[in-house]
Amino acid sequence: MAAKDVAFSIALIIFSIYIIVTSLGLKYNTSFIDGAGFFPLIVGCVLLLLGIVLLYVGIRCGGVKRLQEIMNGSTILAFIKSDETVRVVVLVVMMVIYMYVLIGWLPFIAATAIYIFVNYMYLGACKKCWIIPGPVMAVIISVVAAIAIYYGMKIGLGITMP
Amino acid sequence: MAEQFGYFLSAFAPVFGDGNFLLIALAVLLGLVVGAIPGLTGTMALALLINFTYGLSQNAAVGFMLGCYVGAVSGGLFSAIMLNIPGTPNAAATALDGYPLAQQGKGGKALFGGVVASCSGTIVSCIIMMIATPFISSIALRFGKWELFLLALFGIMICGNLSVDSTPLKGWIGGFLGFFCAMIGVDSIYNGQRFIFVDGLTSGVTLIPALIGMFGIAEVLTVLQDKTPVEINRSMGSIFPDKEEFKEIMKPVPRSTLIGCGIGAIPGAGEDIAAWLSYSVGKSSSKHKEKFGKGSFEGLSCSETANNACIAGAMIPMLTLAIPGSTQAAMFLAALNLHGIQPGPMLTFNSPNFMYIVGITIIFAALVMLVLAFVLVKPMVFILQMNRKILMPIIVALTVAGAYASRSTIFDIKLMLVFGLIGFLLRKFGIPLAPVTLGLILGGTADESFRMALTQGGGSVIPLLSRWMGDILIVVVLYTFISGARKTVRETRAQLKAGKEAQQASE
Structure with missing residues (x-):
């Protein structure tokens, strides 16, 4: 599960950065605080933070090592063919x-x-x-x-x- | 008090009038059958059966959905006892004692015990719900936008904390991903467009296709990826337990009802947590601990009473605050919205007898379930043998019809498939779906309430801190966060320790 956590957290971090960047670019009327992008910005920041924590937990539990083991040609081929x-x-x-x-x-x-x-x-x-x-x-x-x-x-x- | 009694009496006509009672009975039957088939969860049953309410009147639709809900939650016990495969996740604890009882030739008695416990739990918790709801409603009426935001936040925090087979961290990720999905489309305050990836998403993610996808398509894929055939124990023995066994069944009912009702009232917690908690409390306080897990009627009753008591418990926050207590309650909430009923603090003013309609319907459905379960005990064995490979493609076709029916657009079918695949992948990565659902439902409220509260506070949260109800909720949210964080740290340490031990053993 640690390898899955690392993989998922990387995807989540990339996705949350996309949310943050897009939110900051959204139009607003009077101030950013009551604009359409404010709440998604908060959600994006929280997801980024949670993604980083999940990545840290995954790394501590040996996720990177496990991921390196999995990410080789024969294992990927076996997974695809399963x-x-x-x-x-x-x-x-x-x-x-x-x-x-x-x-x-x-x-x-x-x-x-x-x-x-x-x-x-x-x-x-x-x-x-x-x-x-x-x-x-x-x-x-x-x-x-x-x-x-x-x-x-x-x-x-x-x-x-x- | 007299006023409430008047509302209670006025609730009988909508439940039993216009042949609605027959519809409730039919819904319980459908729920029981769908809930009994392994792989078809209660939530999936409601997602599929929501289709049938499109053409129904408001009262008939409410009766039908509640009948399905009660039937589906109870139906899981059949496959848990006879196959050792819980038909629904909330029946997992039931299998611990139910299956050993079936192996001992007491399958019939176990089914009887489970059904009686389920019925008792449902009825008693419904009475608690009808007493508690008006009080909670009166408190909910004092909530402002700030409190509503905090409540939505509390909902996904606690739901994340309590997700079974997952850490709070992953539960929170699920909750905030649900929040994000709710942000898609035009925003409700200034009509600003955000995250509209394709044209069809301008009005946002349609709730029903998204829920059908997450709980229907994802479930079909999960079931069909597995090749394992199902073995059934056909010998059931007598149905009626003796006096001692009956005493064992009824003994944990009051305690398990309270646990089930209490857990049900916690947003997103759901029937499976109630069943496991009640089973664990029952085991630690029982005089016959050694029987638990080896075929104990008491253990069986603990889980079955609690998971059914959860139904009425989940209705309390749903009716008073529009926050569903479980994923099944979320489905029910979606069905209510579809029929123009808006649960929440104003419900007691707009439809003062609605809560009693719900209560009476659930009690009636529980009694119907009791009768039907006895009739179905033997035929259910044949239903359980139904080939899932034949059933699942038909279910996919039903999900298509259900997704299309909500707005009559092909886009909703495509949206359902996308959410089905998202749900399937999230499951694979260990992200629980209950917080995602709750986030999707509460996201809109959280966004609107938070921004409006900030506007009221002149762009700052400082003025909002003088509201005592909000302060209590802040403390509760912080406590939930801290306890969840501690649980995550504890589980990570345990995982690390286990990893090191395994490494040492291999060396």
Whole structure:
């Protein structure tokens, strides 16, 4: 965790400096104190301070040494190739495609059915049931779920759907 | 007093009228099922089920959300006892004694005990809430902008201090990151634009998509990254405990209710802390300490009573000060805002019977939960076996519908995904999400109150120090900060010591 703390605190320090610089550049009417940038400036300063403390704690707990150990080609490659990382990346990519591309381009039912089906195939979620093969089960569940969500929300609950 | 009694009586019609009681029962059922499924937390349940309130009337929406809340908090005990996987984080302490009881063939009795304890805790804490809220409201009415700012600051400080599995330092970082997210958009006083990274953020971060993302998408990713299959213990034995076991279940109820209600009233503390604290107090004061962790009905009752008592406790600061006592209460607050209800000091004037509507609804929901839990004890075993890989993609589609429904813009769906990824990464770095949520909710109030208070003080905080309520709050904030800092130092030293010992051992 110490290595993670060091990495996170460095990112936090950079981010808080960005907040401080941006806040100082924001326009104000009468005085800076009641301007839009005053409170974000305080928040940025507090985050900077907390980031420095976290960095100090991380360094004291051997975070830099641990980070140096981790930050070599073979460990990074092993991390990238690990099952967990690959699964999370693939799931996130599927979500991005679904929410940024499919929704708005295709009707909700089609977009959702495709997303659920692709997920099931990737995760190996649907097994053979009775005489119905797994992929066919995946198609059935995906389409039924998409239709149920759409009409359940739209007609059943009067919610506007994408 | 007579006036309050009148408000209490007038609260029955909105709770039970127009078939609302059926809706509450349905909500409890949904909450129980969602809360029971491992990986679906109570907060996630509320985030998903908020969708269903869009088309409902104000009273029906309040009933529905509270029903879900009670059901979801209680539902976690099923998987904690039968699978040793807490359905919700607040049921983690329940698993310590519940699962050993299930292994001993007393799963049915453990479920009965847990449900009875949950119901008792909810009802007693609700009565405490209905008595305490008017008094706290009368104090809250004296709060000015300075006190409101200090209160918001206290909220994220104490929430950071109490975050489970994290140091106060990381909790505070989470809280201030939440504050920053609340700063995005046009500022509320002079309409000055700040941190508008993309056009859609001009009006700021929309609360509901952000919360759905942090607790829905982040949860889905966390659950699906894990390949571990779920094993279930099918033998449950008898449901009804004998006289001695029943006594053990009921014994810690009064103490655990007080602990749960008290912890619930602390901003952002939540059900999991209440359950662990109550379990720890119960263990240290029990005559049968040796049974704790090996299958004790008393231990089971300690955690289940406290986590449910927390529901009503969390309502006290939420209704009186608009500061949610837990992440689930934050979801409820978001739903209230959606339906035009503004909790806070003025609530007692604008809707004097609202607090009683909440109280009566929670009590009714607890009783429904008691009945449903008995009916569901056996079928729940099949629900627990549901394949999470099948469920999670469907949940993603539901989160999309929920995020879109709040403002009918595709941008909110994208915003939800961004917050989902932020939530997932923050978890990976050990930053708790409860303070982030609280910061996001309270950030706007803190900003506006602080700047207006400074304007009142002529640009200085010195004149504001003459306000005695503010001074008390300053002392409380300082005390919270010092105790959090000491805790961080202690934990860092322990971490250092453990590291050195491990190094010596390896040498």
